[in-house]
Amino acid sequence: MQGKEISLAVIQRLPRYYRYLGELLENDVVRISSKELSERMNVTASQIRQDLNNFGGFGQQGYGYNVEYLYSEIGKILGLDRKYNVIIIGAGNLGQALANYTDFERRGFNIKGIFDVNPRLEGISIRGVEIQMMDNLAEFVGKNKIHIAALTIPKIKAPQTAKEIVALGIKAIWNFAPVDLNLPSDVIVENVHLAESLMRISYTLKDLEDRNENSETLKTEEN
Ligand code: NAI
Structure with a gap:
Protein backbone atom coordinates (compact mmCIF):
# COMPACT_ATOMS: atom_id res chain seq x y z
CA MET A 1 0.00 0.00 0.00
CA GLN A 2 2.87 2.34 0.77
CA GLY A 3 3.79 4.64 -2.08
CA LYS A 4 0.65 3.73 -4.02
CA GLU A 5 -1.02 6.80 -5.44
CA ILE A 6 -4.67 6.94 -4.37
CA SER A 7 -6.92 9.23 -6.35
CA LEU A 8 -8.21 12.36 -4.68
CA ALA A 9 -11.77 11.28 -5.48
CA VAL A 10 -11.28 8.14 -3.36
CA ILE A 11 -9.65 10.07 -0.53
CA GLN A 12 -12.58 12.48 -0.54
CA ARG A 13 -15.03 9.60 -0.17
CA LEU A 14 -13.19 8.03 2.75
CA PRO A 15 -14.53 10.33 5.51
CA ARG A 16 -18.03 9.26 4.55
CA TYR A 17 -17.11 5.56 4.74
CA TYR A 18 -15.51 6.30 8.06
CA ARG A 19 -18.66 7.97 9.39
CA TYR A 20 -20.95 5.13 8.26
CA LEU A 21 -18.65 2.47 9.65
CA GLY A 22 -18.46 4.39 12.94
CA GLU A 23 -22.26 4.31 13.13
CA LEU A 24 -22.30 0.58 12.39
CA LEU A 25 -19.77 0.02 15.15
CA GLU A 26 -21.88 2.01 17.59
CA ASN A 27 -24.76 -0.32 16.71
CA ASP A 28 -22.58 -3.38 17.34
CA VAL A 29 -22.57 -4.46 13.69
CA VAL A 30 -19.60 -6.82 13.30
CA ARG A 31 -19.54 -7.25 9.55
CA ILE A 32 -21.24 -5.90 6.48
CA SER A 33 -21.34 -6.81 2.81
CA SER A 34 -20.57 -4.26 0.12
CA LYS A 35 -24.22 -4.66 -0.96
CA GLU A 36 -25.60 -3.69 2.45
CA LEU A 37 -23.10 -0.87 2.84
CA SER A 38 -24.01 0.38 -0.62
CA GLU A 39 -27.73 0.39 0.23
CA ARG A 40 -27.08 2.42 3.37
CA MET A 41 -24.70 4.84 1.72
CA ASN A 42 -26.56 5.11 -1.55
CA VAL A 43 -23.54 4.34 -3.72
CA THR A 44 -23.10 1.27 -5.90
CA ALA A 45 -21.63 -1.88 -4.38
CA SER A 46 -19.05 -1.95 -7.16
CA GLN A 47 -17.96 1.59 -6.28
CA ILE A 48 -17.45 0.48 -2.69
CA ARG A 49 -15.48 -2.60 -3.74
CA GLN A 50 -13.37 -0.53 -6.11
CA ASP A 51 -12.69 2.14 -3.49
CA LEU A 52 -11.77 -0.29 -0.77
CA ASN A 53 -9.66 -2.38 -3.14
CA ASN A 54 -7.30 0.58 -3.29
CA PHE A 55 -6.18 -0.41 0.14
CA GLY A 56 -5.77 -4.06 -0.55
CA GLY A 57 -9.50 -4.77 -0.12
CA PHE A 58 -10.42 -5.49 3.44
CA GLY A 59 -13.31 -7.68 2.47
CA GLN A 60 -13.57 -11.42 1.98
CA GLN A 61 -15.72 -13.04 -0.65
CA GLY A 62 -18.95 -14.24 0.92
CA TYR A 63 -18.09 -12.81 4.31
CA GLY A 64 -18.21 -9.09 3.77
CA TYR A 65 -16.18 -6.49 5.56
CA ASN A 66 -15.10 -6.65 9.15
CA VAL A 67 -16.51 -3.32 10.34
CA GLU A 68 -14.09 -2.68 13.17
CA TYR A 69 -11.04 -3.55 11.09
CA LEU A 70 -12.17 -1.46 8.13
CA TYR A 71 -13.03 1.46 10.42
CA SER A 72 -9.62 1.41 12.03
CA GLU A 73 -7.76 0.95 8.71
CA ILE A 74 -9.61 3.85 7.07
CA GLY A 75 -8.92 5.88 10.23
CA LYS A 76 -5.22 5.14 9.79
CA ILE A 77 -5.31 6.05 6.10
CA LEU A 78 -6.93 9.35 7.04
CA GLY A 79 -4.31 9.83 9.73
CA LEU A 80 -6.96 9.81 12.45
CA ASP A 81 -4.93 7.54 14.70
CA ARG A 82 -2.66 10.53 15.21
CA LYS A 83 -3.12 13.65 17.29
CA TYR A 84 -3.05 17.11 15.80
CA ASN A 85 -2.68 20.40 17.62
CA VAL A 86 -4.84 23.16 16.25
CA ILE A 87 -4.93 26.90 16.84
CA ILE A 88 -7.77 29.18 15.88
CA ILE A 89 -6.92 32.60 14.51
CA GLY A 90 -9.89 34.93 14.96
CA ALA A 91 -12.15 34.44 17.98
CA GLY A 92 -15.31 35.95 16.52
CA ASN A 93 -18.56 34.14 15.78
CA LEU A 94 -17.09 31.37 13.69
CA GLY A 95 -13.83 30.96 15.64
CA GLN A 96 -15.76 30.61 18.89
CA ALA A 97 -18.20 28.17 17.30
CA LEU A 98 -15.29 25.96 16.18
CA ALA A 99 -13.69 26.20 19.61
CA ASN A 100 -16.97 25.20 21.24
CA TYR A 101 -17.41 22.13 19.08
CA THR A 102 -16.25 19.08 20.99
CA ASP A 103 -16.32 16.50 18.23
CA PHE A 104 -12.99 17.56 16.70
CA GLU A 105 -11.19 16.27 19.79
CA ARG A 106 -12.82 12.90 19.41
CA ARG A 107 -11.16 12.76 15.99
CA GLY A 108 -7.76 13.71 17.41
CA PHE A 109 -7.78 17.44 16.69
CA ASN A 110 -7.01 19.33 19.89
CA ILE A 111 -7.59 23.06 20.11
CA LYS A 112 -4.47 24.33 21.83
CA GLY A 113 -4.81 28.06 21.40
CA ILE A 114 -7.20 30.78 20.25
CA PHE A 115 -5.89 34.13 19.04
CA ASP A 116 -7.41 37.50 18.20
CA VAL A 117 -6.47 41.16 17.96
CA ASN A 118 -9.43 42.48 19.93
CA PRO A 119 -8.26 43.23 23.49
CA ARG A 120 -11.82 42.85 24.74
CA LEU A 121 -11.63 39.15 24.03
CA GLU A 122 -8.32 38.61 25.84
CA GLY A 123 -8.50 36.05 28.62
CA ILE A 124 -12.01 34.84 27.82
CA SER A 125 -11.96 31.09 28.17
CA ILE A 126 -13.64 28.76 25.71
CA ARG A 127 -13.82 25.21 27.02
CA GLY A 128 -10.70 25.83 29.08
CA VAL A 129 -8.66 27.55 26.36
CA GLU A 130 -8.06 31.27 26.92
CA ILE A 131 -8.16 33.69 24.02
CA GLN A 132 -4.73 35.27 23.61
CA MET A 133 -3.60 38.30 21.66
CA MET A 134 -1.87 37.84 18.32
CA ASP A 135 1.32 39.35 19.83
CA ASN A 136 1.76 36.06 21.70
CA LEU A 137 1.40 33.88 18.63
CA ALA A 138 5.07 33.54 17.66
CA GLU A 139 6.13 32.64 21.17
CA PHE A 140 3.24 30.20 21.57
CA VAL A 141 4.00 28.43 18.31
CA GLY A 142 7.68 28.32 19.28
CA LYS A 143 6.81 26.47 22.48
CA ASN A 144 3.98 24.24 21.21
CA LYS A 145 4.03 22.01 18.18
CA ILE A 146 1.11 23.28 16.13
CA HIS A 147 0.00 21.30 13.08
CA ILE A 148 -3.03 23.23 11.86
CA ALA A 149 -4.21 26.84 12.01
CA ALA A 150 -7.89 27.54 11.46
CA LEU A 151 -8.30 30.95 9.90
CA THR A 152 -11.53 32.66 10.92
CA ILE A 153 -10.69 36.32 10.41
CA PRO A 154 -11.99 38.92 7.94
CA LYS A 155 -10.97 38.18 4.38
CA ILE A 156 -8.87 41.33 3.93
CA LYS A 157 -6.64 40.20 6.79
CA ALA A 158 -6.45 36.54 5.84
CA PRO A 159 -3.72 36.40 3.11
CA GLN A 160 -1.14 38.37 5.12
CA THR A 161 -1.92 36.57 8.38
CA ALA A 162 -1.69 33.22 6.60
CA LYS A 163 1.81 34.14 5.35
CA GLU A 164 2.84 35.04 8.90
CA ILE A 165 1.48 31.76 10.25
CA VAL A 166 3.35 29.79 7.59
CA ALA A 167 6.55 31.72 8.39
CA LEU A 168 6.20 30.39 11.94
CA GLY A 169 6.41 26.86 10.54
CA ILE A 170 2.74 25.82 10.50
CA LYS A 171 2.13 23.60 7.51
CA ALA A 172 -1.64 23.37 7.27
CA ILE A 173 -4.27 26.08 7.09
CA TRP A 174 -7.96 25.40 7.52
CA ASN A 175 -9.20 28.47 5.74
CA PHE A 176 -12.70 29.79 6.35
CA ALA A 177 -12.08 33.29 5.01
CA PRO A 178 -13.63 33.65 1.56
CA VAL A 179 -10.36 34.46 -0.19
CA ASP A 180 -7.57 32.56 -1.99
CA LEU A 181 -4.44 32.48 0.12
CA ASN A 182 -1.74 31.79 -2.50
CA LEU A 183 0.71 30.06 -0.23
CA PRO A 184 3.77 27.95 -1.14
CA SER A 185 2.84 24.58 -2.61
CA ASP A 186 4.14 22.61 0.38
CA VAL A 187 1.51 24.23 2.61
CA ILE A 188 -1.76 22.34 2.90
CA VAL A 189 -4.70 24.66 2.45
CA GLU A 190 -8.20 23.33 2.97
CA ASN A 191 -10.81 25.91 2.10
CA VAL A 192 -14.20 25.61 3.76
CA HIS A 193 -16.79 27.82 2.20
P1 NAI B 1 -16.34 38.03 13.33
O1 NAI B 1 -16.24 39.47 12.97
O2 NAI B 1 -17.35 37.59 14.33
O3 NAI B 1 -14.91 37.51 13.83
C1 NAI B 1 -13.69 37.87 13.26
C2 NAI B 1 -12.67 37.96 14.39
O4 NAI B 1 -11.37 38.10 13.81
C3 NAI B 1 -12.89 39.15 15.31
O5 NAI B 1 -12.93 38.73 16.65
C4 NAI B 1 -11.69 40.05 15.03
O6 NAI B 1 -11.27 40.79 16.16
C5 NAI B 1 -10.65 39.03 14.61
N1 NAI B 1 -9.55 39.56 13.80
C6 NAI B 1 -9.58 40.54 12.88
N2 NAI B 1 -8.35 40.70 12.34
C7 NAI B 1 -7.55 39.78 12.93
C8 NAI B 1 -6.19 39.44 12.77
N3 NAI B 1 -5.40 40.05 11.89
N4 NAI B 1 -5.68 38.46 13.55
C9 NAI B 1 -6.47 37.80 14.43
N5 NAI B 1 -7.77 38.08 14.63
C10 NAI B 1 -8.31 39.04 13.86
O7 NAI B 1 -16.52 37.26 11.96
P2 NAI B 1 -17.07 35.76 11.73
O8 NAI B 1 -18.50 35.79 11.45
O9 NAI B 1 -16.55 34.88 12.81
O10 NAI B 1 -16.34 35.40 10.36
C11 NAI B 1 -14.92 35.23 10.35
C12 NAI B 1 -14.44 34.91 8.93
O11 NAI B 1 -15.02 33.69 8.52
C13 NAI B 1 -14.84 35.95 7.88
O12 NAI B 1 -13.82 36.01 6.92
C14 NAI B 1 -16.10 35.36 7.27
O13 NAI B 1 -16.30 35.82 5.95
C15 NAI B 1 -15.74 33.92 7.32
N6 NAI B 1 -16.90 33.01 7.35
C16 NAI B 1 -16.76 31.92 6.58
C17 NAI B 1 -17.72 30.96 6.57
C18 NAI B 1 -17.43 29.77 5.75
O14 NAI B 1 -18.30 29.00 5.45
N7 NAI B 1 -16.23 29.58 5.34
C19 NAI B 1 -18.96 31.08 7.32
C20 NAI B 1 -19.00 32.25 8.15
C21 NAI B 1 -17.98 33.17 8.14
Whole structure:
Protein backbone atom coordinates (compact mmCIF):
# COMPACT_ATOMS: atom_id res chain seq x y z
CA MET A 1 0.00 0.00 0.00
CA GLN A 2 2.87 2.34 0.77
CA GLY A 3 3.79 4.64 -2.08
CA LYS A 4 0.65 3.73 -4.02
CA GLU A 5 -1.02 6.80 -5.44
CA ILE A 6 -4.67 6.94 -4.37
CA SER A 7 -6.92 9.23 -6.35
CA LEU A 8 -8.21 12.36 -4.68
CA ALA A 9 -11.77 11.28 -5.48
CA VAL A 10 -11.28 8.14 -3.36
CA ILE A 11 -9.65 10.07 -0.53
CA GLN A 12 -12.58 12.48 -0.54
CA ARG A 13 -15.03 9.60 -0.17
CA LEU A 14 -13.19 8.03 2.75
CA PRO A 15 -14.53 10.33 5.51
CA ARG A 16 -18.03 9.26 4.55
CA TYR A 17 -17.11 5.56 4.74
CA TYR A 18 -15.51 6.30 8.06
CA ARG A 19 -18.66 7.97 9.39
CA TYR A 20 -20.95 5.13 8.26
CA LEU A 21 -18.65 2.47 9.65
CA GLY A 22 -18.46 4.39 12.94
CA GLU A 23 -22.26 4.31 13.13
CA LEU A 24 -22.30 0.58 12.39
CA LEU A 25 -19.77 0.02 15.15
CA GLU A 26 -21.88 2.01 17.59
CA ASN A 27 -24.76 -0.32 16.71
CA ASP A 28 -22.58 -3.38 17.34
CA VAL A 29 -22.57 -4.46 13.69
CA VAL A 30 -19.60 -6.82 13.30
CA ARG A 31 -19.54 -7.25 9.55
CA ILE A 32 -21.24 -5.90 6.48
CA SER A 33 -21.34 -6.81 2.81
CA SER A 34 -20.57 -4.26 0.12
CA LYS A 35 -24.22 -4.66 -0.96
CA GLU A 36 -25.60 -3.69 2.45
CA LEU A 37 -23.10 -0.87 2.84
CA SER A 38 -24.01 0.38 -0.62
CA GLU A 39 -27.73 0.39 0.23
CA ARG A 40 -27.08 2.42 3.37
CA MET A 41 -24.70 4.84 1.72
CA ASN A 42 -26.56 5.11 -1.55
CA VAL A 43 -23.54 4.34 -3.72
CA THR A 44 -23.10 1.27 -5.90
CA ALA A 45 -21.63 -1.88 -4.38
CA SER A 46 -19.05 -1.95 -7.16
CA GLN A 47 -17.96 1.59 -6.28
CA ILE A 48 -17.45 0.48 -2.69
CA ARG A 49 -15.48 -2.60 -3.74
CA GLN A 50 -13.37 -0.53 -6.11
CA ASP A 51 -12.69 2.14 -3.49
CA LEU A 52 -11.77 -0.29 -0.77
CA ASN A 53 -9.66 -2.38 -3.14
CA ASN A 54 -7.30 0.58 -3.29
CA PHE A 55 -6.18 -0.41 0.14
CA GLY A 56 -5.77 -4.06 -0.55
CA GLY A 57 -9.50 -4.77 -0.12
CA PHE A 58 -10.42 -5.49 3.44
CA GLY A 59 -13.31 -7.68 2.47
CA GLN A 60 -13.57 -11.42 1.98
CA GLN A 61 -15.72 -13.04 -0.65
CA GLY A 62 -18.95 -14.24 0.92
CA TYR A 63 -18.09 -12.81 4.31
CA GLY A 64 -18.21 -9.09 3.77
CA TYR A 65 -16.18 -6.49 5.56
CA ASN A 66 -15.10 -6.65 9.15
CA VAL A 67 -16.51 -3.32 10.34
CA GLU A 68 -14.09 -2.68 13.17
CA TYR A 69 -11.04 -3.55 11.09
CA LEU A 70 -12.17 -1.46 8.13
CA TYR A 71 -13.03 1.46 10.42
CA SER A 72 -9.62 1.41 12.03
CA GLU A 73 -7.76 0.95 8.71
CA ILE A 74 -9.61 3.85 7.07
CA GLY A 75 -8.92 5.88 10.23
CA LYS A 76 -5.22 5.14 9.79
CA ILE A 77 -5.31 6.05 6.10
CA LEU A 78 -6.93 9.35 7.04
CA GLY A 79 -4.31 9.83 9.73
CA LEU A 80 -6.96 9.81 12.45
CA ASP A 81 -4.93 7.54 14.70
CA ARG A 82 -2.66 10.53 15.21
CA LYS A 83 -3.12 13.65 17.29
CA TYR A 84 -3.05 17.11 15.80
CA ASN A 85 -2.68 20.40 17.62
CA VAL A 86 -4.84 23.16 16.25
CA ILE A 87 -4.93 26.90 16.84
CA ILE A 88 -7.77 29.18 15.88
CA ILE A 89 -6.92 32.60 14.51
CA GLY A 90 -9.89 34.93 14.96
CA ALA A 91 -12.15 34.44 17.98
CA GLY A 92 -15.31 35.95 16.52
CA ASN A 93 -18.56 34.14 15.78
CA LEU A 94 -17.09 31.37 13.69
CA GLY A 95 -13.83 30.96 15.64
CA GLN A 96 -15.76 30.61 18.89
CA ALA A 97 -18.20 28.17 17.30
CA LEU A 98 -15.29 25.96 16.18
CA ALA A 99 -13.69 26.20 19.61
CA ASN A 100 -16.97 25.20 21.24
CA TYR A 101 -17.41 22.13 19.08
CA THR A 102 -16.25 19.08 20.99
CA ASP A 103 -16.32 16.50 18.23
CA PHE A 104 -12.99 17.56 16.70
CA GLU A 105 -11.19 16.27 19.79
CA ARG A 106 -12.82 12.90 19.41
CA ARG A 107 -11.16 12.76 15.99
CA GLY A 108 -7.76 13.71 17.41
CA PHE A 109 -7.78 17.44 16.69
CA ASN A 110 -7.01 19.33 19.89
CA ILE A 111 -7.59 23.06 20.11
CA LYS A 112 -4.47 24.33 21.83
CA GLY A 113 -4.81 28.06 21.40
CA ILE A 114 -7.20 30.78 20.25
CA PHE A 115 -5.89 34.13 19.04
CA ASP A 116 -7.41 37.50 18.20
CA VAL A 117 -6.47 41.16 17.96
CA ASN A 118 -9.43 42.48 19.93
CA PRO A 119 -8.26 43.23 23.49
CA ARG A 120 -11.82 42.85 24.74
CA LEU A 121 -11.63 39.15 24.03
CA GLU A 122 -8.32 38.61 25.84
CA GLY A 123 -8.50 36.05 28.62
CA ILE A 124 -12.01 34.84 27.82
CA SER A 125 -11.96 31.09 28.17
CA ILE A 126 -13.64 28.76 25.71
CA ARG A 127 -13.82 25.21 27.02
CA GLY A 128 -10.70 25.83 29.08
CA VAL A 129 -8.66 27.55 26.36
CA GLU A 130 -8.06 31.27 26.92
CA ILE A 131 -8.16 33.69 24.02
CA GLN A 132 -4.73 35.27 23.61
CA MET A 133 -3.60 38.30 21.66
CA MET A 134 -1.87 37.84 18.32
CA ASP A 135 1.32 39.35 19.83
CA ASN A 136 1.76 36.06 21.70
CA LEU A 137 1.40 33.88 18.63
CA ALA A 138 5.07 33.54 17.66
CA GLU A 139 6.13 32.64 21.17
CA PHE A 140 3.24 30.20 21.57
CA VAL A 141 4.00 28.43 18.31
CA GLY A 142 7.68 28.32 19.28
CA LYS A 143 6.81 26.47 22.48
CA ASN A 144 3.98 24.24 21.21
CA LYS A 145 4.03 22.01 18.18
CA ILE A 146 1.11 23.28 16.13
CA HIS A 147 0.00 21.30 13.08
CA ILE A 148 -3.03 23.23 11.86
CA ALA A 149 -4.21 26.84 12.01
CA ALA A 150 -7.89 27.54 11.46
CA LEU A 151 -8.30 30.95 9.90
CA THR A 152 -11.53 32.66 10.92
CA ILE A 153 -10.69 36.32 10.41
CA PRO A 154 -11.99 38.92 7.94
CA LYS A 155 -10.97 38.18 4.38
CA ILE A 156 -8.87 41.33 3.93
CA LYS A 157 -6.64 40.20 6.79
CA ALA A 158 -6.45 36.54 5.84
CA PRO A 159 -3.72 36.40 3.11
CA GLN A 160 -1.14 38.37 5.12
CA THR A 161 -1.92 36.57 8.38
CA ALA A 162 -1.69 33.22 6.60
CA LYS A 163 1.81 34.14 5.35
CA GLU A 164 2.84 35.04 8.90
CA ILE A 165 1.48 31.76 10.25
CA VAL A 166 3.35 29.79 7.59
CA ALA A 167 6.55 31.72 8.39
CA LEU A 168 6.20 30.39 11.94
CA GLY A 169 6.41 26.86 10.54
CA ILE A 170 2.74 25.82 10.50
CA LYS A 171 2.13 23.60 7.51
CA ALA A 172 -1.64 23.37 7.27
CA ILE A 173 -4.27 26.08 7.09
CA TRP A 174 -7.96 25.40 7.52
CA ASN A 175 -9.20 28.47 5.74
CA PHE A 176 -12.70 29.79 6.35
CA ALA A 177 -12.08 33.29 5.01
CA PRO A 178 -13.63 33.65 1.56
CA VAL A 179 -10.36 34.46 -0.19
CA ASP A 180 -7.57 32.56 -1.99
CA LEU A 181 -4.44 32.48 0.12
CA ASN A 182 -1.74 31.79 -2.50
CA LEU A 183 0.71 30.06 -0.23
CA PRO A 184 3.77 27.95 -1.14
CA SER A 185 2.84 24.58 -2.61
CA ASP A 186 4.14 22.61 0.38
CA VAL A 187 1.51 24.23 2.61
CA ILE A 188 -1.76 22.34 2.90
CA VAL A 189 -4.70 24.66 2.45
CA GLU A 190 -8.20 23.33 2.97
CA ASN A 191 -10.81 25.91 2.10
CA VAL A 192 -14.20 25.61 3.76
CA HIS A 193 -16.79 27.82 2.20
CA LEU A 194 -20.32 27.28 3.43
CA ALA A 195 -21.57 29.83 0.92
CA GLU A 196 -20.31 27.58 -1.91
CA SER A 197 -22.31 24.67 -0.49
CA LEU A 198 -25.36 26.91 -0.46
CA MET A 199 -24.72 27.82 -4.08
CA ARG A 200 -24.72 24.12 -4.94
CA ILE A 201 -28.09 23.78 -3.16
CA SER A 202 -29.31 26.82 -5.02
CA TYR A 203 -28.28 25.29 -8.35
CA THR A 204 -30.01 21.99 -7.61
CA LEU A 205 -33.17 23.72 -6.38
CA LYS A 206 -33.24 25.93 -9.45
CA ASP A 207 -32.77 22.89 -11.67
CA LEU A 208 -35.59 21.05 -9.91
CA GLU A 209 -37.94 24.01 -10.11
CA ASP A 210 -37.16 24.53 -13.80
CA ARG A 211 -37.86 20.88 -14.53
CA ASN A 212 -41.14 20.99 -12.59
CA GLU A 213 -42.15 24.11 -14.46
CA ASN A 214 -41.36 22.44 -17.77
CA SER A 215 -43.41 19.38 -16.93
CA GLU A 216 -46.29 21.63 -15.78
CA THR A 217 -46.12 23.44 -19.11
CA LEU A 218 -46.09 20.13 -20.96
CA LYS A 219 -49.15 18.95 -19.02
CA THR A 220 -51.01 22.18 -19.80
CA GLU A 221 -50.09 21.85 -23.47
CA GLU A 222 -51.32 18.25 -23.52
CA ASN A 223 -54.70 19.24 -22.00
P1 NAI B 1 -16.34 38.03 13.33
O1 NAI B 1 -16.24 39.47 12.97
O2 NAI B 1 -17.35 37.59 14.33
O3 NAI B 1 -14.91 37.51 13.83
C1 NAI B 1 -13.69 37.87 13.26
C2 NAI B 1 -12.67 37.96 14.39
O4 NAI B 1 -11.37 38.10 13.81
C3 NAI B 1 -12.89 39.15 15.31
O5 NAI B 1 -12.93 38.73 16.65
C4 NAI B 1 -11.69 40.05 15.03
O6 NAI B 1 -11.27 40.79 16.16
C5 NAI B 1 -10.65 39.03 14.61
N1 NAI B 1 -9.55 39.56 13.80
C6 NAI B 1 -9.58 40.54 12.88
N2 NAI B 1 -8.35 40.70 12.34
C7 NAI B 1 -7.55 39.78 12.93
C8 NAI B 1 -6.19 39.44 12.77
N3 NAI B 1 -5.40 40.05 11.89
N4 NAI B 1 -5.68 38.46 13.55
C9 NAI B 1 -6.47 37.80 14.43
N5 NAI B 1 -7.77 38.08 14.63
C10 NAI B 1 -8.31 39.04 13.86
O7 NAI B 1 -16.52 37.26 11.96
P2 NAI B 1 -17.07 35.76 11.73
O8 NAI B 1 -18.50 35.79 11.45
O9 NAI B 1 -16.55 34.88 12.81
O10 NAI B 1 -16.34 35.40 10.36
C11 NAI B 1 -14.92 35.23 10.35
C12 NAI B 1 -14.44 34.91 8.93
O11 NAI B 1 -15.02 33.69 8.52
C13 NAI B 1 -14.84 35.95 7.88
O12 NAI B 1 -13.82 36.01 6.92
C14 NAI B 1 -16.10 35.36 7.27
O13 NAI B 1 -16.30 35.82 5.95
C15 NAI B 1 -15.74 33.92 7.32
N6 NAI B 1 -16.90 33.01 7.35
C16 NAI B 1 -16.76 31.92 6.58
C17 NAI B 1 -17.72 30.96 6.57
C18 NAI B 1 -17.43 29.77 5.75
O14 NAI B 1 -18.30 29.00 5.45
N7 NAI B 1 -16.23 29.58 5.34
C19 NAI B 1 -18.96 31.08 7.32
C20 NAI B 1 -19.00 32.25 8.15
C21 NAI B 1 -17.98 33.17 8.14
